[in-house]
Amino acid sequence: xxxxxxxxxxxxxxxxxxxxxxxxxxxxxxxxxxxxxxxxxxxxxxxxxxxxxxxxxxxxxxxxxxxxxxxxxxxxxxxxxxxxxxxxxxxxxxxxxxxxxxxxxxxxxxxxxxxxxxxxxxxxxxxxxxxxxxxxxxxxxxxxxxxxxxxxxxxxxxxxxxxxxxxxxxxxxxxxxxxxxxxxxxxxxxxxxxxxxxxxxxxxxxxxxxxxxxxxxxxxxxxxxxxxxxxxxxxxxxxxxxxxxxxxxxxxxxxxxxxxxxxxxxxxxxxxxxxxxxxxxxxxxxxxxxxxxxxxxxxxxxxxxxxxxxxxxxxxxxxxxxxxxxxxxxxxxxxxxxxxxxxxxxxxxxxxxxxxxxxxxxx
Amino acid sequence: xxxxxxxxxxxxxxxxxxxxxxxxxxxxxxxxxxxxxxxxxxxxxxxxxxxxxxxxxxxxxxxxxxxxxxxxxxxxxxxxxxxxxxxxxxxxxxxxxxxxxxxxxxxxxxxxxxxxxxxxxxxxxxxxxxxxxxxxxxxxxxxxxxxxxxxxxxxxxxxxxxxxxxxxxxxxxxxxxxxxxxxxxxxxxxxxxxxxxxxxxxxxxxxxxxxxxxxxxxxxxxxxxxxxxxxxxxxxxxxxxxxxxxxxxxxxxxxxxxxxxxxxxxxxxxxxxxxxxxxxxxxxxxxxxxxxxxxxxxxxxxxxxxxxxxxxxxxxxxxxxxxxxxxxxxxxxxxxxxxxxxxxxxxxxxxxxxxxxxxxxxx
DNA sequence: AAGTGATGTGGGAACGGTCCCACAAGAAAC
DNA sequence: GTTTCTTGTGGGACCGTTCCCACATCACTT
Numbered sequence: 201x202x203x204x205x206x207x208x209x210x211x212x213x214x215x216x217x218x219x220x221x222x223x224x225x226x227x228x229x230x231x232x233x234x235x236x237x238x239x240x241x242x243x244x245x246x247x248x249x250x251x252x253x254x255x256x257x258x259x260x261x262x263x264x265x266x267x268x269x270x271x272x273x274x275x276x277x278x279x280x281x282x283x284x285x286x287x288x289x290x291x292x293x294x295x296x297x298x299x300x301x302x303x304x305x306x307x308x309x310x311x312x313x314x315x316x317x318x319x320x321x322x323x324x325x326x327x328x329x330x331x332x333x334x335x336x337x338x339x340x341x342x343x344x345x346x347x348x349x350x351x352x353x354x355x356x357x358x359x360x361x362x363x364x365x366x367x368x369x370x371x372x373x374x375x376x377x378x379x380x381x382x383x384x385x386x387x388x389x390x391x392x393x394x395x396x397x398x399x400x401x402x403x404x405x406x407x408x409x410x411x412x413x414x415x416x417x418x419x420x421x422x423x424x425x426x427x428x429x430x431x432x433x434x435x436x437x438x439x440x441x442x443x444x445x446x447x448x449x450x451x452x453x454x455x456x457x458x459x460x461x462x463x464x465x466x467x468x469x470x471x472x473x474x475x476x477x478x479x480x481x482x483x484x485x486x487x488x489x490x491x492x493x494x495x496x497x498x499x500x501x502x503x504x505x506x507x508x509x510x511x512x513x514x515x516x517x518x519x520x521x522x523x524x525x526x527x528x529x530x531x532x533x534x535x536x537x538x539x540x541x542x543x544x545x546x547x548x549x550x551x552x553x554x555x556x557x558x559x560x561x562x563x
Numbered sequence: 564x565x566x567x568x569x570x571x572x573x574x575x576x577x578x579x580x581x582x583x584x585x586x587x588x589x590x591x592x593x594x595x596x597x598x599x600x601x602x603x604x605x606x607x608x609x610x611x612x613x614x615x616x617x618x619x620x621x622x623x624x625x626x627x628x629x630x631x632x633x634x635x636x637x638x639x640x641x642x643x644x645x646x647x648x649x650x651x652x653x654x655x656x657x658x659x660x661x662x663x664x665x666x667x668x669x670x671x672x673x674x675x676x677x678x679x680x681x682x683x684x685x686x687x688x689x690x691x692x693x694x695x696x697x698x699x700x701x702x703x704x705x706x707x708x709x710x711x712x713x714x715x716x717x718x719x720x721x722x723x724x725x726x727x728x729x730x731x732x733x734x735x736x737x738x739x740x741x742x743x744x745x746x747x748x749x750x751x752x753x754x755x756x757x758x759x760x761x762x763x764x765x766x767x768x769x770x771x772x773x774x775x776x777x778x779x780x781x782x783x784x785x786x787x788x789x790x791x792x793x794x795x796x797x798x799x800x801x802x803x804x805x806x807x808x809x810x811x812x813x814x815x816x817x818x819x820x821x822x823x824x825x826x827x828x829x830x831x832x833x834x835x836x837x838x839x840x841x842x843x844x845x846x847x848x849x850x851x852x853x854x855x856x857x858x859x860x861x862x863x864x865x866x867x868x869x870x871x872x873x874x875x876x877x878x879x880x881x882x883x884x885x886x887x888x889x890x891x892x893x894x895x896x897x898x899x900x901x902x903x904x905x906x907x908x909x910x911x912x913x914x915x916x917x918x919x920x921x922x923x924x925x926x
Numbered sequence: 927a928a929g930t931g932a933t934g935t936g937g938g939a940a941c942g943g944t945c946c947c948a949c950a951a952g953a954a955a956c
Numbered sequence: 957g958t959t960t961c962t963t964g965t966g967g968g969a970c971c972g973t974t975c976c977c978a979c980a981t982c983a984c985t986t
Contacts, residue, residue, distance in 0.1 A: 208972055209974095219935065228974075232933065253684040253971090257972080259941050259943090260940070289639055305659070321618055496640070497863070500860070584965070585965055600964085616943065618942080619943035620943055621971095623942085
């Protein structure tokens, strides 16, 4: 009658009639053990349903094979966020491959609570995602635990960063719209304090300028009917904000004869597109719309949204790989890891004359 | 010079000039300690940046305050899945409140690997999500570790289940479409081996029958022009499947004069709706579309999709709460926990004459 | 026959906490 | 002045592993 919950190595050894040293050797697989002894021990393992305690093992090995992932984000969704969720999915798979388990925490208050928790020697390393503020980084730095930062917004050159090349992506987006003949643009920019949003906008505007469309750049709203470039900055980055802002500026959009909307993320773009559709503006015939992130939703929308993809898979995978190297003691990992952005052309910027595509609203 | 990485309680006690028993009392906060001693110890904590080792603590306490979450799902996205992601978000927050940390694993091969991992006394309890097969449950049962199952598909009455009341939700959906006057229905059902899909379909068809529309139920495709009820079952449940199936059966849909589509999840419904829109069918004027899950996307689509909401928040929160009670030794937790489904009426089933709504395509 | 080496096994310290128990010191009671 | 009680502190076993080292055994050499 094995009513006892968990059996220790000592009990296992006793049942097998060997010392716990020997049992340990069989279980962990390093060290000598004669075939018959091995056999006896393994039989005892079966009988007791013995499972070695990872805790005790971690204690002596001073290694947990756990990685802590903390997502700093103030609003839901956090894990189910279309971009962070994808990164986490990849982190989980990469961790599995390298033998790590993932401790996941979200921190909505930017407090140090969850960080503290992780620092209690529960994990071998840390992956910090999103809105990282200096105080968190400084705090983590105090403890000699390896960590990498994903999509953070600090410029600290010591920190190992993994980011998408948002500036280049913004430039590509500008090229795409320019090539399609758009000259009067409406730009819906997400919160400027976020690294991605500001770089995407910067990259876009710089390229536009290079292409010969003079742009007056301004941190706030800039209306420049002469060149047809309107930048509206939003303090939020969700679908609802896109709806709100586009509704608010719909008049200006029409008045200035804009033919395209570019947004620094897909949610804003979709919100804007929805407003256009509801006003009877045909996309892409009357106006093109382009986003950024390549969220799942973008491909499913009607019409499908042209966007710039972010290599979430690469970022997630490498975050684990690089962290593993840091944990292993390698110090020469690259500090700045940028991931390419690629324009994904879909129907929302593709006029019929440009390409064959399934029809829309032939009523 | 504190170059040493982590300091132990012994070192801390030494610096403070007390025994480690005393230091432990100050740190953990139970037991006597005079103010001056407490002061000395706390000063030493600051100086050494002392952090107690959670591993050592777990060792002696035989309690980790960790909960393992395993999502059994064969395809990506897993964490970023619109429904499971939301549940995980809630689990994370509820766990935080109760002082637990979350170990997250995904298991795409339905293997016992990740389960094994968790069973190595790393966690106090287990939350098993999705496609659970009997072998996993049987395996976990062998070890006396508390666990709950979310949205699983086993019928084992011993297992603590948390599920949405899919049958009732399906019935509500049927009522909604019936009330709006739809009599010829096209039903796009997800894989029947999944608990949710089969129950939603069953609930829907039963209610339809009660409402006086005779239904010939069949596990495969059933075409019954007399009553206008067409059930198509899909082996997959994604957006693409919705597109594929609707494209395939578009002819039948028109021929039978169907006025509404009901799908057992939102992804299928959106796929179907996209096909209809591309064929120039106006939604909701020419045909209503209704899904299930209330994914984020549903509200954002154009037109917004009427759907049935699943109480992901309630399920996620209670999964942790119930597990906590099990961990605490309570045995009398309810075995079957059902969460209400609620119809969320949006534009995709709302004709203009029913309600005022923003215009569509007034070209 | 004694020495040498290979081979397999066991003893026990260590990891870093918790917590039971012993005990010292001073206060209160008689 | 001795006993009893209270209050604060220290000693040390213990949790379940790993791993170093000691040692027993036996075959093989010289």
